[in-house]
Amino acid sequence: MTRKESLLRLRQVLIRRRDALRRTLHGELEHFNTMDDRVVGDVVDQALETDYGTINSQLAETESRELEQIEHALTRFRERRYGVCESCDRNIPLARLRALPYATTCIRCRKEAESVTQVNRVRDYWLRFDAAQPLKPASKQLLTT
Numbered sequence: 001m002t003r004k005e006s007l008l009r010l011r012q013v014l015i016r017r018r019d020a021l022r023r024t025l026h027g028e029l030e031h032f033n034t035m036d037d038r039v040v041g042d043v044v045d046q047a048l049e050t051d052y053g054t055i056n057s058q059l060a061e062t063e064s065r066e067l068e069q070i071e072h073a074l075t076r077f078r079e080r081r082y083g084v085c086e087s088c089d090r091n092i093p094l095a096r097l098r099a100l101p102y103a104t105t106c107i108r109c110r111k112e113a114e115s116v117t118q119v120n121r122v123r124d125y126w127l128r129f130d131a132a133q134p135l136k137p138a139s140k141q142l143l144t145t
């Protein structure tokens with residue numbers, strides 16, 4: 001199978017997943033809409049209903065985020081950019097796409113982005129620390145390297 005064929009196959013996977021997510025999200029919304037009309041018996045029932053609603057809305061949030069990523073990947077496909085890393089413009093390895101069909105960056109760029117976040121987190125920590133008391137020499141080095 002050529003890379004192009006593999007990408008086309010992944011597109012099918014994305015479309016199927018998108019349709020399934022759309023159906024699920026639609027069903028959850030309908031559930032929410034009918035919930036208000038229902039007469040809830042006692043307090044316990046009400047508490048259970050509320051919990052169910054919370055869990056459901058969290059699920060819906062995760063699902064709609066995934067749906068967003070899938071839509072984005074499909075847009076990339078239409079632009080003939082699917083499978084190309086958004087950061088470095090190199091082809092994303094098929095193994096990565098098979099594991100995560102809506103990946104838009106290669107593992108290297110993804111890891112780099114994560115380590116930048118990490119460095120920022122460390123810097124923010126020390127900057128906050130700095131506001132309270134002067135930096136120690138060791139932590140100053142952390143900022144400059």
Ligand SMILES: [Zn+2]
Pocket residue numbers: 085086087088089090105106107108109110
């Ligand atoms: Zn990359």
